[in-house]
Amino acid sequence: MLDFVGPAEVFQEANQRVDGYEIVMLSSDGADVTTSMGVRVGVHAAARDAGDLDTLMIPGSESAPSVYDDPAILEAIRGLAPGARRVASVCSGAFALAATGLLDGRPATTHWKFAPRLAADYPQIDVQPDALFVRDGRIYSSAGVAAGIDLALSLVEEDHGAEVARMIAQLLLVYMKRSGGQSQFSASLRAAPPRTDVARSVAEYVNADPTRPCTIHELAKYANVSTRHLNRVVREELGMSPRDYVHSMRLDFATGYLEDGAPVALAAEQSGYTSVVAFRRAFIARLGVTPSEYQRKFLTTKRVVAV
Known part of the structure; x- marks a missing residue:
């Protein structure tokens, strides 16, 4: 449900600031749709009666990809897409665009x-599994759920500028900071949270001061275990080596500094990187943009929400 309600709410909020969007809900046959959580959603029309659209957005489904085997759905998309200025998918809606x-x-x-x-x-599609959303010409795809909101904010920014998009982000109590190339989730969050004292010790040690030496020997000494035992436990619990986990935490610290407006060199130093070059290389590897590019994008769309 959030796949279409989230983006729709962004466009609805935009209408409070600009004469921007008419939101139309369509189904393949004009019948109401029941979401995966059992909520019945009324639609305005059948796809064949919609006429040309400015923006066509296809929400996802937990039943993907089988739900997009329905010929009626695919026929509806084929009929609507050519007349739309841009076409976007949210979450598993990408399977509909693919089909x-x-x-x-x-x-x-x-x-x-x-x-x-x-x-x-x-296999003919260049799938980018870590991106929040991707644009190629007039075709967009997004990672789903909250990323659909990120995509919608980006579309509003294209249409009406960053200031309007920032105001919408403020109204929705979200931070407009996530560019399409940003990772769906940080590397340090890809595994389950630490469960044992050993794994928690690693996190505590790095969090306390990411600039100090965080070698496996230092970590093992702090956790009062052997390096072999430390390596095994961290790999089992966090899905990565102690070294990779330290790097991911440092990158999270550095990203926070950038978002606060710190110079790139200072962000690297305060996060424990030995050089700006090493920091830049690690940053590009995770987010696909340089630290400077990320900060510039963040600061041009940043809005602090006060509650």
Whole structure:
């Protein structure tokens, strides 16, 4: 439900500031739709009666990709897409765009849990599983749930400028800071939270001071275990080596400094990087943009929400 309600709310909020959008809900046959959580949603019309649209957005489904095997849904998309200025998918809605050939030869994304299936079923698509949203010409795809809101804010920014998009973000109590290339989730959060004293000790040690030496020997000494035992426990619990976990935490610290407006060199130093070059290389590897590019994007769309 959030796949279409979230973006729709962004466009509705935009209408309080600009004469911007008419929101139309469509189904393949004009019948109401029941969401996965059992909420019945009324629609305005059948797809065949909609006429040309400015923006066509296809929400996702927990039943993907099988739900997009429905010929009526695919026929509706094929009928609507050519007349739309831009076409976007949210979450597993990417399978609908894929099935209709709209993603052929293009980069695209979807929710990370669906990405392997999308890549396997459609090898002609350049699946980017870590991106929040991807644009290629007039075709957009997003990672889903909250990322649909990020995509909608980006579309509003394209249409009406950053100031309008910032005001919407403030009204919705979200931070307009996530560019399409940003990771769906930080590396340090890809594994389950630490459960044992050993793994928690690693997190505590790095959090206390990311600039101090965080070698496996230092970590093992702090946790009062052998390096071999430390390595095994951290790998089992966090899905990465102690070294990689330290790097991911340092990158999270550095990203926070950048978002607060700190110079790149200072963000690198305060996060424990030995050089700006090393920091830049690590940052690009995770987020696909340089620290300076990330900060510039963040600061141009930043809005602090007061409650």
